Each structure stands twice: as structure tokens, then as C-alpha cells.
Amino acid sequence: MKVAVLYGGTSKEREVSLSTGKGMIQALEQLDHDVMAIDFDPNQMEQLWKQLMQVDLVLIGLHGKQGEDGTVQGMLELMGVPYVGSGVLASSLAMDKSKAKQVFAMHDIPVARSQSFHYKESREDMIHSIKATFTKPFVIKPNQEGSTLGLTIVESDEQIADAVQMAFTHDSDIIVEDYVSGRELTVSVLGNKGDEQALPIIEIVPKSKYYDYESKYAEGGSEHIVPAEISEELTETIQHYANQAHRALGCETYSRVDFILSEVHGPVILEVNTLPGMTPTSLYPDAAGAVGISYTEMVQLFIDLSLEKYS
Template sequence: MNLGKVAVLMGGASAEREVSLKSGEAVLKALLSRGVDAFKFDPIDSPLHTLSELNVDRVVIMLHGRGGEDGTIQGALEFMNIPYTGSGVLGSALAMDKIHTKQIWQTCGLPTANYRVADKSSFDPTSCKAIMDEMSGTVMVKPAREGSSIGMAKVSSANALAQAVKTAFEYDNQVLIEQYIEGDEFTIGILQDNALPSIRMSTPNIFYDYAAKYQDRTTEYFCPAGLSEQEERDLRALAERAFSVLSASGWGRIDAMRGANGQFYLLELNTIPGMTATSLVPKAAKVAGMSFEQLVMDIAATSFDKNFAVPKEVR
């Protein structure tokens, strides 16, 4: 596979910059170890159009969060006619928005937790008690377009909900209020549109938050996840379907919960998951018999799936 000259996009200006830099450095190191002509590119340091001047053949996107996963960078690269890894403009934009993600999954008949949307311009804190009653007394509060659990909270009272929504509004004008599913949490990596072995997570924290993901050493990961063969097949099939209906492509990660009734509920799709030492997709790939370096090369290969060409006269 001749990747040519490869720019690894990392860093950026989102709230997930720190994680993005760690992911990008790990991916860059893996590419270099395989003899790829790769280099670091941080949009904070250089204008994006510099990629055209550098005669880049393709881009491996390791930008997490807004500006990297929301279709913005994907559209710019398409305009410059530079192939890139992962989902395209539409899939990236849809998956970045947790509210639109859930609406599409519901429309397609896929299981996801009950929810309500809070809009900064019209949210009434006095509605919190009714929301809590409707959702069985415990909810997750999530900014609609943030990742890495930034701005999230688990609450069990009307007063706590009002405060959590207020805090989440600091990150986004729309907030997802989602009924909490009591049960095991799973994540399913997707590589070249196929599901990897599922991972079950266990943390002593209130929920699988930023610290549990990137800082604590108390989080436990189980892969195999302890499911029966049929449950594993069902969960992987659900993840692949959830990935597909959002127009995602290439690679990503689906998060899900299993309720007390055994039903799996979809939480969200991450189109550019972390690739740090503690990240989940590399863990699943290892169980599938794949080294970190091979995983990175397979992710890079998703850039060959892009089939676009902006006419020269409009570039």
C-alpha cells in the first residue's frame, strides 16, 4: 500500500486538543515505523491550505471534537481534493451531534434511551422535576456537540439537573438530557465498516467520564466482554447498523449500554476515537490479533475509499 506523503492532523482548537495530540503522536510514530513518509500537522500552527502547498497525498485525521469530527475539516479537504481517513462530511456532522444521532437511530427503529432536548434560548429550569419523573429519576446531561465526556454529568434530582444543564450550556447551546440506563457499558470499534470485538468497561467513578477514560488507573476493560456468542454477534450487528445509518464510513466507535432487561441501547458514535495508550479501539484490535501499527495502517487505508474531485475551475 503506497500511502505517499501523509499529514497526520492533530491538536486543533477544540476542548479535546490534549487528547488529540496524544492520539496523533502515537499514530505518527506507528506510520513512521512502517516506513511511511508522514509528518505532524497542527491547524493551530499552520493554515490548512498549506497542505496543498506541501503536496500532501492524503491526510490521517486525528483531530478530536469540533473542527475535526464535525465535517468542517472533511469539507475543506474535499475542496482541496486531498483524500482523508474516516467518515465524510455528512457522517461526521451527524455523528458529532448527539441529538441528531439519536433522532436518526429512533427513525430507523434502533434502540436508544429516552431523552429530551434543552435549548439555551428557551429552557425552563422549572421543568426539571417533570423531566426527572418522566425519566425514572436519573439522567445523563450531555452537551450536544462535545466529546470525551466533557461537560457531562449524571444527576438524580431536579435541582442537580438544573445546575448540570446550566453547566452544559457553557459548552453548547443545545443539551441532551438522556434517561440513565442502569447496567453494563460497552464499546464496539468499527474498522473498515466491520465491528471489532466488543469491550465492557467498569469504573468506580460515577460514570465513564474524562478521568476514567484518560487519567485513572482504576478503570477495568474486559475484552472479550463476557457476552454469549449470540449476544456478541447481536451487539456487533447492532453497532454496524448504527454506524451505517448515520452515513459513517471507514472507522469509528459505537458506545452502548445493556439494561437490566438484557436490551442493548445505543448511546453515541465517535467517528475519530482516541488512539492513545489507554484508548479502546486499539484494545479491541489487539484482541482481534492486530498490532497497533497494523491498526494504524488499516485506518490510513480508509483514505483510499474517498471518491471525490472538485472541478479545477471552482478551486
Template sequence: MKIAVLYGGTSGEREVSLSTGKGIINALKKNGHEVVDIDFHPDRLNEILELDVDLVFIGLHGRFGEDGKIQGLLDMLGIPYVGSGVLASALAMDKAKSKQIFSQYGIATARSKTYRVENDNLRAIEEAIKQDFKPPFVIKPNQEGSTLGLTIVKDTTEIEEGVKKAGESDDTILVEDYIAGREVTVPVVGKQGAEKALPVIEIIPKSDYYDFDSKYKPGGSEHIVPAQLPEEMTEKLQKHSVLAHQLLGCDVYSRVDFIVTDEDEAIILEVNTLPGMTPTSLFPDSAKKIGWSYEEMVEKFVELSVVKG
């Protein structure tokens, strides 16, 4: 097949996307496909408008890639692509909206509230957060990935900087209770209605929490696959992962992040519709555990997308 790979982009996750794109491109070539690689930029939309390919593999992360915008353009052009469509992508990217959906269907989430950031209301937001939350809590952009713009507030003096930091990435910020526990993630793959969860991964970051460096720098974190959890918890995480994937309308693949508390609660954090596919990424680690090489995993996504198309 002739497959275009979109990678790079303009979001804060550009460097990660470059690495993801490189991995996908190499895998597709090894699998015998003809590859057109595009370092995507919204100023160069003609590169997309003039595409003549069988399929697009989206290796973008963050804005203009994971939020449904590029999916909408490809839909209008009638070009099939790997992964979730416009609505599922947009919902997963909007943490507040997706949390509302999860809560309605019995998937536990951290208590949270959103605040609209404008230049002249930062002080008012700080005061509102002080009234609504007691440390520790988390301030982060409502629509951003890779923990960019995230602050764990341990003292109220950190609120001002946390609001500014999150506000640089999004005009809506999300504040939620800090949930202590073990960080785990569950890859989901399959055609709609027949998805399955892959082995649960526990993430042990070398820093205080699973931040950008922990995710993408070699040695930044340790991945335990499968996670050493009671069978009942493993089953619950896998069941909730597939349910979350389906509730948002995701397609082909996603990765669902959780915190498992000391009280044995599984608290969902978010669904990633375009999870990282770098050499240190989580999804390939889990796929390897069920016998899929990186190349086989990528081909599985292609096959599912062709069936979908």
C-alpha cells in the first residue's frame, strides 16, 4: 500500500512526534509499504490536499493531531486514516468532557473543576481554586498531552505559577484532586465493538511523578509488564479501559491511563487516542508481551484501518 505518515506538527509534543513518526515510517517500510513522510504544519495544508495515497497513518501528538482537526480534514478529502475519528479524538483531548462521560458509566475519576483563563482574571481564579481545593491537587491544561503544563500543588503559594503555566497551553485549565497511588496504563486495540485490552503496564518514574522526561528520556521510567496486580484489579482495569475507549467512540487503538490507589480504587486519568510510539513508549512494550513485534503491531493497525475503510 501507499501510506502517508504525518508526524512532527506544531504542538508542545513535536519532538516526541518526530520520534513516533520515525518508528512508524521504518516499520511500514520493513512491512513492504511505500511511504510518503510529511512533517505536518498547518501552514502547508497543500501537502495534505494534494495527497494521493491509500491510507494516512497519523503519528502526531497534541493539538492539530490528536484533537480531531486533522481527522476532519482527511474525512472531507475522503482519505482513510489509522485511528479514531473527529468526535472521539476531540472528546478524549478534552479532559473535562471525557471525565463527565466516564463518571456517568461508573468509571471513577478524580474530583475536578475547570476554569476559563483570561488576562485579567488570574487573581480571581487563584482565589476560586483556594476555595475549591486543598493541597495537594493538580493544575493542568484541559487540552494538552504528555503532562505538559502540569503542576502538582503542594502549597497554596504554588497556585499562581501553576495557573500561569497551564494557561500558556490552553485557555481552559483543569484542577483536580491529587490521587496518590501506582501509575498504570492499558493499551486497547481492535475493530469497534470487538476491542481487547493488552497487558496492563505499571510505570515507575525515576522522578516524583510521570512527567515529560520520565516518559521520553531513556531510563526516565521503568515499565513493568504485566503489572504486578491482583487478578481482580487487572481484570477491572482492562474492562474499564475497553469501556472508556468505546464510550468515547475510539477506533483501532488507544491507551488508557489510571492511578491505582492504596485503597484498591482504579481512578481513570485519560484516554490517549494517539499514544506515543517511540522506542521508550508504553504501547509497544505491552504489545511485545503478547508476541507482537513493533512492525507486527503497526501492521495490525493498518489492517484494522483497511477493514474499517
């Protein structure tokens, strides 16, 4: 098949996307597909349009805004070009943390208490409301951003103003939520609608105090324990929540669902990633590997599932 890989892009997660794209391109070449590698630039739409009209299928290796948020998916649907992964609505909902949390709560999936703010609101009122509502430590982060970019774990009142300012440099809306301490867990979900399955749960043990950007992407930044060393009953519960979250947002083909396992609250969902990282240190390929699916086989499986969906 002639398969395009959209990667790179213009978001603040460009470097991660370049690594994801590289992995996808190498896998497709090993599978003998005819690969068109496209470093996505929304300012070159005419050229992009001509390139994409030549391909049978698109793999999206983009992360962050203008890639993971439904915009590229909408462009491909307007063009009538088949692509791998979730559609416009699911991508947009998953990227909007505030809206996603509302959907999770509607489906009885445990979430951390949170409050959203818009940049046009009074900063003074905002900070007063945060102080009155949340007990330290708590989290301030952009509403639509990934890879912990713009996120602050607030441990003193003096941090609040700077944390709010930093979050607003990434997005026009921010979200403040209770900090839930516990074990970092993630569940990869695979399959077409009605036939999704949760892969083995991975526990992430960061080398630093928090699971930050460096812990996620630097070699040796964290240890992945797969399968996570938790009870069978708890495993089934968390995998059920992951499948439920994937379906509630309307995700397709694959996603990765992140949780905190709190000693007090049990599993608490953090977010759903519709385009999880596919770098050499990424979690989704690790989960696939745990059930005997190599990186290359995983990419072909994504293609097969997508062709089944479009047939």
C-alpha cells in the first residue's frame, strides 16, 4: 500500500512526534509498504493536499495541537482520505481535559475534582477561587496540552500566580485539579468498535519525584513494569475503566488511558491519549510487546483494523 506518515508538525511536542514518525516510517518500510513521509506544515496546505491525494492510507504520528485535537482528522475526512485512529469528535474531546473529565464522570469512571478557568477571567478572582477550593498540593495545567507541558504541582501559595501564568502560555483555558498521589499506571486499548481489548497494564516508576517530560522521553527516565504488580481483581477493574473511557469518548483502533492508583481513592483516570507516543521509550509498544506483538506487527495491525473499518 502507499501509506503516508504525518509527523513533526508545529506543536510544542514536535520533538516527540519526530521520534514517533521515525519509528512508524521504519516499520512501514520493513513491511514493504510504499511510504510517503510528510513533516506536517499547516502553512503548506496546497502541497500537502497533492501529496495526500496520492496515498491509500494515512498514519498520524503527530502529538499535541494541530494533530491530536481533531483538526488534521477533519482535514483528512474532508479530503476523503482514510486514516488510522480516532475521528474528529473523539480526538477533540480527549484533548479537552475538562470536557473529557465530564464524560468520564458521566460513565462512573473515577476522576479527580477539578475546576476550569478562561484567560479573560480576573486573575485576582481566579487565584482567590483556587486558594479557597483546593488544598495543597494541587495541579495547574493547560486544558489542551500533552506530555505534562505547562504543568505545575503547586506546593505553596507563592507558586500559584506563576503556575497560572505558565499554563496560560500554552492554552486559553486552564484546569486546576486535586493532586492524587499514587502509582502511575497506563492501559493500552486496541481494536475496532465493539471489539476493543485492554492490553496488560504498565506501571511507570519515574526516576525523578514526578512523572514529568524528562521522565517520559529521556532514555532511562523511568522504569516500565509490565504487567503491573497488582491484584487480578484490580487489574480487571482498571482495564474495564480503560475500555469504558475509550468507548465513552468514541475512540477508534487504539488509545492509551492513564491512571493514578491511589491508596485512598483507588484508580483515578487522568486522561485518554488518542495518539500515544510511539518512540523507542514509549508505553504503547511496550504493552503490545507484552502480548507478543512486535513494533512492526503492531503498525500492521493498526493498518488492518483501519482497513476493516473502512471496508
